[in-house]
Amino acid sequence: MKVEVKLFGAFRDHQPDPLVELELSDGATITDLRHALEAYGNAHWPKFCPKLLKYSAFASEKAVLRDTDAIPADGKMAVLPPVSGG
Amino acid sequence: MKVEVKLFGAFRDHQPDPLVELELSDGATITDLRHALEAYGNAHWPKFCPKLLKYSAFASEKAVLRDTDAIPADGKMAVLPPVSGG
Amino acid sequence: MSAHHCTVVDIAEGKLDPAAALDFVSDPAFGGITLFVGRVRDFNVGRDVTGISYDMFVPLALNGFADIAARAEHDFGGKLKLYIGHAKGRLGLGDLAMVVAAGTPHRDEAFRACRQVVEAVKHTSPIWKQEHYIDGDSIWSEGCSLCEHTDSAHAQHDHA
């Protein structure tokens, strides 16, 4: 399945387009997505910080998902570094 | 000394003029004033409630005074029933 | 003490203005502002209310507001601006009885300072509330005694 990952916060500094497209197997979980994004970051982002990704969550437009959750069928995801609103 | 006592809150209901004039001996304390106002209330106010006076404080324009404090020389006082601002 | 603004507004002459309170406590160094507004509500202790009259010993109240502000400045440090306003006279439903605002660098102090000031004003200021009811009756609210000998034994008071 094709998964689109929107980038937010510090992840936006890695590339002008705040969207990464990844190819994952059908039925992949958030853990799989985490690994795929880590591989993508290591390959494409010179200033990529794996530790930041470790503390980042993945979410749909509706909710933050758990590592064991399956990626929603529409493949539209967001990576959320630690939040700092207000 | 002549002492003027301004009335506030529920004490205002006892008479149209919110001011009572009492005659006390020079050097009188707040306790003396409390007794004098109680006597005045018993004599003049049909609905006087001694219990309310017991819970009331006496103050100048600057501060609430203690029972053992002397009445200020200008004799200008106020009687403050329990407060309920806000 | 220019960092604090204390005011009493006679309802016959004007109204308390929350926007003015927010403006007053704003500062380039402050990230957190907390505002409290007390309004006359339509129902209290089981009775329909039509309005509230506030009686006040104004000079002593203003002195007390300044003391309350000084105490907050002591407790929360000098980086604090406060606005303390209370209405006087016969208020109708929805009228503002009280406006308190606190500005500080960080939000925790703003919340705590605002709350402390609100409680102090309600429990120590020479202000008396008379509620007016739909049946024409009026009652002076029970309150907090300011007597030293009843320090720890408040007369019963409501939390309007």
Place this chain on the structure above:
Amino acid sequence: MSAHHCTVVDIAEGKLDPAAALDFVSDPAFGGITLFVGRVRDFNVGRDVTGISYDMFVPLALNGFADIAARAEHDFGGKLKLYIGHAKGRLGLGDLAMVVAAGTPHRDEAFRACRQVVEAVKHTSPIWKQEHYIDGDSIWSEGCSLCEHTDSAHAQHDHA
């Protein structure tokens, strides 16, 4: 849930309005209203700040605001109106980043509901703050991790 108003305002299109928040949470039955305003301040952690950019995942943030409001309604009872607003985009000094207001019958609930909502928004909403400094540098603030595996071990975060 008409008793709660949740909004995100892009600074390019408008500003957060505390007066609108106060109006929204006012009600004839409410005696207490508490408002919090978060403003961009000129100094943080030892550096002169010129502005803050807020990045936000808007649909998830609005979902989260609604969840936060539902939680407050559960905790403080149905007699509660909330306004939750956050700004987005590049803010200058003094601009309003966040406005939260709570209206309730009594003041204690208003203070506690407002505080709870402010903390929840700051700690759980998908919002990211980038501070801009007078020397031209910009830094994304450290924050609170939303990961389940770091639930009780927040990454260090500042209390702006």
